[in-house]
Amino acid sequence: MFSLPKNATIIEVGPRDGLQNEGKLVKTKDKLQFIDALQQAGIHEMELTSFVSPKWVPQMADAKEIVAGTKKMGRQFVLTPNKLGIDTALESDAQSLAVFVGVSDTFNKKNINKTTQESMDALKPLVLELKKQGIFVRACISTAFYCPFEGAIAPEATIALCREFVDWGVDELSVADTIGMANPKESYDLFNQLVQEFPEILIAAHFHDTRRMALANIVSALQAGVTRFDASAGGLGGCPFAPGATGNVATEDVVNMLHRMNVQTGIDLDLLCVAIKTIEPHVTNPVTTGMYTLYKNRS
Numbered sequence: 001m002f003s004l005p006k007n008a009t010i011i012e013v014g015p016r017d018g019l020q021n022e023g024k025l026v027k028t029k030d031k032l033q034f035i036d037a038l039q040q041a042g043i044h045e046m047e048l049t050s051f052v053s054p055k056w057v058p059q060m061a062d063a064k065e066i067v068a069g070t071k072k073m074g075r076q077f078v079l080t081p082n083k084l085g086i087d088t089a090l091e092s093d094a095q096s097l098a099v100f101v102g103v104s105d106t107f108n109k110k111n112i113n114k115t116t117q118e119s120m121d122a123l124k125p126l127v128l129e130l131k132k133q134g135i136f137v138r139a140c141i142s143t144a145f146y147c148p149f150e151g152a153i154a155p156e157a158t159i160a161l162c163r164e165f166v167d168w169g170v171d172e173l174s175v176a177d178t179i180g181m182a183n184p185k186e187s188y189d190l191f192n193q194l195v196q197e198f199p200e201i202l203i204a205a206h207f208h209d210t211r212r213m214a215l216a217n218i219v220s221a222l223q224a225g226v227t228r229f230d231a232s233a234g235g236l237g238g239c240p241f242a243p244g245a246t247g248n249v250a251t252e253d254v255v256n257m258l259h260r261m262n263v264q265t266g267i268d269l270d271l272l273c274v275a276i277k278t279i280e281p282h283v284t285n286p287v288t289t290g291m292y293t294l295y296k297n298r299s
């Protein structure tokens with residue numbers, strides 16, 4: 001039977017994933033206006049920014065100002081790759097942290113300059129300490145399906161990495177199709193296994209829309225029991241270290257699809273489009289996602 005939940009949660013990643021790959025530096029005040037408009041649209045969980053090396057990702061150099069300038073509302077994540085990032089994030093009063101690791105060694109090395117095992121060895125004491133302090137920790141698992149350098153990833157390898165994080169006590173796994181290559185069957189199979197194996201933990205699905213399969217993959221993940229979805233307003237985004245990765249699935253298209261299936265998100269679609277309108281002039285490419293295009297044609 002085609003069964004659906006009554007509610008689903010969107011974790012908006014536009015201010016972080018959406019902007020990290022943008023070539024033109026966006027002013028802090030324009031990012032803050034975008035975040036504020038997203039909050040007004042009813043978004044209560046968001047990745048705000050990342051405390052990474054500004055040499056690696058110049059767009060995220062204003063992470064402290066972003067955290068300081070954002071109204072505390074709901075759950076707000078910042079990404080942190082290492083001890084320096086975690087310490088700076090906590091000094092900046094960030095409330096919920098996300099750590100990130102690729103299943104694929106080659107990708108991880110290009111993204112964080114460590115092999116997957118080196119990353120896990122470095123993260124373990126840091127995550128255990130965060131959990132001792134009662135801080136909400138999200139673990140982002142990149143290249144969970146495919147790697148731009150190594151090709152197909154064995155589901156067992158992704159599950160094994162997730163299991164380590166679960167053993168450390170993280171609160172959430174965000175499992176990513178980094179280059180938008182997974183298909184709906186692969187989405188169902190992996191998320192079904194994850195939901196069965198880790199029933200006690202929050203699981204989010206993070207799809208990029210490179211091959212336009214992200215919405216179908218979300219429907220598959222819903223069928224597998226996932227109710228949390230990362231998405232980026234305007235479909236902005238991509239990892240600068242994953243060649244071929246285009247934007248994340250567009251929040252407005254996910255919200256529209258969910259609402260039309262009677263799955264509520266608490267997000268106002270028109271106000272979401274207003275938020276996209278605030279950031280569109282500051283990014284290089286026009287936003288051409290389905291629901292935003294309809295909104296613009298209407299207004």
Ligand SMILES: CC(C)(COP(=O)([O-])OP(=O)([O-])OC[C@H]1O[C@@H](n2cnc3c(N)ncnc32)[C@H](O)[C@@H]1OP(=O)([O-])[O-])[C@@H](O)C(=O)NCCC(=O)NCCSC(=O)C[C@@](C)(O)CC(=O)[O-]
Pocket residue numbers: 017020050051052053054055056057079081082084085086100111112113140141142143176177178179206238239240241
């Ligand atoms: C991890 C490092 C820092 C290692 O980079 P490294 O060069 O090996 O680091 P290092 O420890 O040798 O330090 C080099 C310099 O960076 C500084 N540094 C060191 N750490 C920090 C920090 N936290 N914040 C600020 N500065 C930092 C450090 O102080 C030093 O400064 P210098 O002495 O040269 O002036 C680097 O590789 C990095 O920043 N990588 C981040 C890459 C990134 O942001 N990728 C995108 C996010 S992941 C993603 O998008 C995927 C996801 C989550 O969306 C899911 C999906 O779709 O797959």
